[in-house]
Amino acid sequence: MDITKEKKPKVFAVSGIKNSGKTTLVEKLVTRLTALGYKVGVIKHDGHEFVADHEGTDSYRHKAAGAKSVIVYSNSKMMLIKDYEKPDILDMLQYQQDMDIVIVEGMKYSSLPKIEIIRSAVSKTSVCDPSTLMAIVTDVPLxxxxxxxxxxxxxxSVLKIILNK
Known part of the structure; x- marks a missing residue:
C-alpha cells in the first residue's frame, strides 16, 4: 500500500465560549455536509470530566474494576472509553481517518484551524488566536x-470556507 496516497480528513474546530452555540452550528454543518455526500466525524472536547457510561452497565463495571480501556460495539457502532494522562487531539484523530471531514467541537486555544462562534447573548469579542481563525460566525456587528x-x-458561506480550505 502506498501511504503517500492515503487520504487524510480535513480537520477544523468550531470554537467559542460556553453556551455560544457551538453544538448547534456543528449539528447544522454535519447535516449539510452529509447531505452533500461527505463522511463527517465529530470529536467533542469537554472541559470538565464526564461520565461516558452509566452505573450498572457491563462497561461501567469493567472500568470500575480497573480497566484502562473499554470498547463497546454492536453490529453498527462502537464506543471507546479510554483513560489518558494527557489527551492529545492527534490521539482522537486516529479513530477518524476514514472520514472526509472531522469537526472538533471546542478547543478554542488549540492551533487547529477554526470557526469561532460569537453570540451577543454571551460575549461580543473573540477569544481565539486570530491566526487560527478561518471565519467568525456571529450575530454581533464585527x-x-x-x-x-x-x-x-x-x-x-460557512460551508464554502470549509470546503475551500
Whole structure:
C-alpha cells in the first residue's frame, strides 16, 4: 500500500465560549455536509470530566474494576472509553481517518484551524488566536481584519470556507 496516497480528513474546530452555540452550528454543518455526500466525524472536547457510561452497565463495571480501556460495539457502532494522562487531539484523530471531514467541537486555544462562534447573548469579542481563525460566525456587528465574518444563519458561506480550505 502506498501511504503517500492515503487520504487524510480535513480537520477544523468550531470554537467559542460556553453556551455560544457551538453544538448547534456543528449539528447544522454535519447535516449539510452529509447531505452533500461527505463522511463527517465529530470529536467533542469537554472541559470538565464526564461520565461516558452509566452505573450498572457491563462497561461501567469493567472500568470500575480497573480497566484502562473499554470498547463497546454492536453490529453498527462502537464506543471507546479510554483513560489518558494527557489527551492529545492527534490521539482522537486516529479513530477518524476514514472520514472526509472531522469537526472538533471546542478547543478554542488549540492551533487547529477554526470557526469561532460569537453570540451577543454571551460575549461580543473573540477569544481565539486570530491566526487560527478561518471565519467568525456571529450575530454581533464585527469587523475583523482578514477574517471573514459570517451571520449566524448563513450556513452556505460557512460551508464554502470549509470546503475551500
Amino acid at each position: 469587523k475583523e481584519a482578514n477574517i471573514p465574518v459570517i451571520g449566524l444563519n448563513d450556513i452556505d
